[in-house]
Amino acid sequence: MTDTAAAPGSPGAPVIDRRRMRLVMAGLMLGLFMSALDQTIISAALRTIADDLNGLSQQAWANTSYMITSVITTALYGKLSDIYGRRPLYVIAVAVFVVGSVLCGLAQSMVMLSVFRGIQGLGAGGLMSLAFAILADLLPPAERSRYQAWFGAVFGVSAVVGPVVGGFFAGLDSFAGAAGWRWAFFINVPIGIATVLIVLSQVRVQNDRSKDKPDIAGVITLVLFLVPVLFAVEEGPKWGWGSAGTLGLFGVGAVGLVLFVMAQRRAGGAALLPTPMFRSPVFTLYNAVNTIVGAAVFGSLAVLPLYLQIVKGLSPTQAGLMMLPQTFGIIVAGRLCSAYVTRTGRFKGAMLTGIVLIMAGTFWFATLGADTALWQAAVAAAVMGIGIGVCWQVMLVAIQRGLEPQYMGAGVGSFAFFRSIGGTVGISVFFSLFFGSVGGRISDAYADAASDPGFKAALADPSVTSQPANQTLLAGRNGAVSLDDSSFLAHADARLAHPFLEGMAQAMQTVYVVSGFLLALGLVLALIPRDRRPEADAATAPSAPSASPAPSPKKVAAHQ
Structure with a gap:
């Protein structure tokens, strides 16, 4: 039997049968769950991990190294899947992530953990972007919306379960012969195995393959740009911002950025980020907003566990439970916003509202001190969560409205790419700002x-x-x-x-004030593009704002 999803965007296009689609969704959701759960588990357990490995002040690298490699590979997986197919790239991504998880669980120092987190990131870059790309290959937009809602549910569940599980493992002195926190990484092994088995047996997607060669020059120059800049941000407070080492690294990063832009122009359609995509002002401006919001949100949330666990003295499990208001805010706001954008086709007002709410939550965090009641932290987290749920639910739709079909893989990857770039820089800068000022405070x-x-x-x-x-x-x-x-x-x-x-607490307040003003810059940029009327986008109306890629006219065949 053959299930054909030819030209998913075309009227009446046949789709994969529902039984197989449910199994495919199970595999994709497990991969997404593994990636999302890893972030929330580690966030709750990182203070315990850092204390055990005697490296609390170095913990930024455990996050930064993961995000650097995931940023680079997010763009790369999207492009490689256009060339070599979705399924093999997805399986490779899962395998690399699992290997990195095992190595993280065996780490004996913060340096080792940071290196192994980088290996994890090499796999994580493909788990999200390829899941959405596979779904776009298999289903037309009318069918896609129902299934994409489950992807949003995965992130909601992981946000609830992760902090509790991470706190549980962090609170165990040992389990099965290993320190409890190490199981926060080992838990990925059975999930990864199940994901690979399902994907290999059920996902048989044959998309129209691109004949372009991988953009190796783009990868190399992107590394040359990101790594020196982030290393300079991390070490700048210790070396001095005007020191030869810091300025030299920034200089190398600037050269890498210039070379990366040149490599993208030279590569044309084969580029990691094809330059024709940036001809659309909406795509360019909203990706700038995406980067800024990513920096503010990820950077702020990386510091928050330190406030809850160190300043307020909560256990890792209690700190994880304190994030539930934010999680519920993301889920509820996302559901309501999805319905509104799907019905009206308008997204600008929702995005602006989301950014304002994130700003409100961030500035509220900037008022928290050692004696502040915990309920204020919970309400601030809820306000920020509502803003995140509103903003990011529609941002991908806005970014991909003007994309041409041949840039589907790169376009899907660009959303996660720029958000991760922002998050990576935000975590590095905010941790650097915190640890650079905390001694004086x-x-x-x-x-x-x-x-x-x-x-x-x-x-x-x-x-x-x-x-x-x-x-x-x-x-x-x-x-x-x-x-x-x-x-x-x-x-x-x-x-x-x-x-x-x-x-x-005062050092953390400085971080949140900077984050708030950064969001204000994002708000100004988000005001520039004009909202488009629904009838102008009738053929590409958003299906599931949480993750809906632009409809693809590629012909796809799924063989049973």
Whole structure:
């Protein structure tokens, strides 16, 4: 029997049978779940991991290395799948991700973990973009919307389950002979195996293959641009922003960017990011907004667990549960926004509303201190979650409205590519900003606490100041405290710890203020493109704003 999905965008095009489609969806959803779950699990467990590996101040690299490689491969997978087919590239992506997960679970230092997270990222780049591309190959837009809603549900479930599971593993001293946090990575192995088995047996997509060669020059120059810049951002506070090493790395990155643009122009249609796509002002401007929002959101959320777990003293599981309001905000807002955009075809107002709400949540986070009630953090997270659900549900639709059909793979990849670029830079910059300022903020907070009666009483008590944890705390009065292992706080005197925690909270406030102003820039850019009337896009009306690629006229055959 042969199921044919010829010209998915054409009226009356036959589609893959429902039984096989359900199995295909199971495989794709498992891959997406594995990728999404990994991020939320690690976010909840990272403080415990960093303390165990004595590298809290280096934890940015555990996220940054993952995002660098996923950024690069996101664009590459989209293009390679146009050349070699979706299924083999998807299986390779899953396999690489699983291997990287096992290596992460075996890491013995933060440096090793960062390297192995980079290997994970090499696979993660294909899990999202290829899932949407496979779905676009198999189904016409009218059928696609029903199935794409389940992709959104995967991210919602992972956002709920991940922090709880990550907190559970982080709270275990050991499990099956390994430290509990290591199972946050090992859990990907059975999920990955199941994903590969389903995809190999059920996904038989033969899309119209491009005859272009892979854009190797684009990959090399993209690495030459990203790696030096992100390394300079990470090490700049230690070396000095005006040091020869920092300026030299920025210089190498600038050269890499110029070479990358030249390589894309030279490669033409074979480019990772074909330059004809950027002839559309909507595509260009909204990808700029996509990058900015990605930087603000990912950078802000990377810092938030430090506030919840260190400043407020929550366990990893409790901190994960504190993110549930944000998760529910994303899910509910996404559902409502999907219905509105599908019915009206208008997306600009929804996108602007989403960015404003993300800004509101971000500036609310900038008011949180050591003594702020936890309910405020929960409400701020919910407001930000609603904004994220509204904004990103429609951004892909807006970006791909003007794309030509031959750029389907590259166009789908561009959305994740620019969002990941923003997220990578945001995490690096915000962690750099935080760790670069936290020592001074802690020192200032101790100076302000000098007149506090409780602090003075604790400081005058030799039985208190002689304790190792309190001695570590008091080193912060001159900014000399080490943040590589924060576990000493569990044994510290609360009176002496309060200025330390307040200084950390103030450093985080700086991060959120910068994030808020960055979002304001994104809002200005999002105001520029004009919204198009629904009738102008009748043939390409959005089906599922959470992930709906532009309809593809490619001929596809799925063989049973």
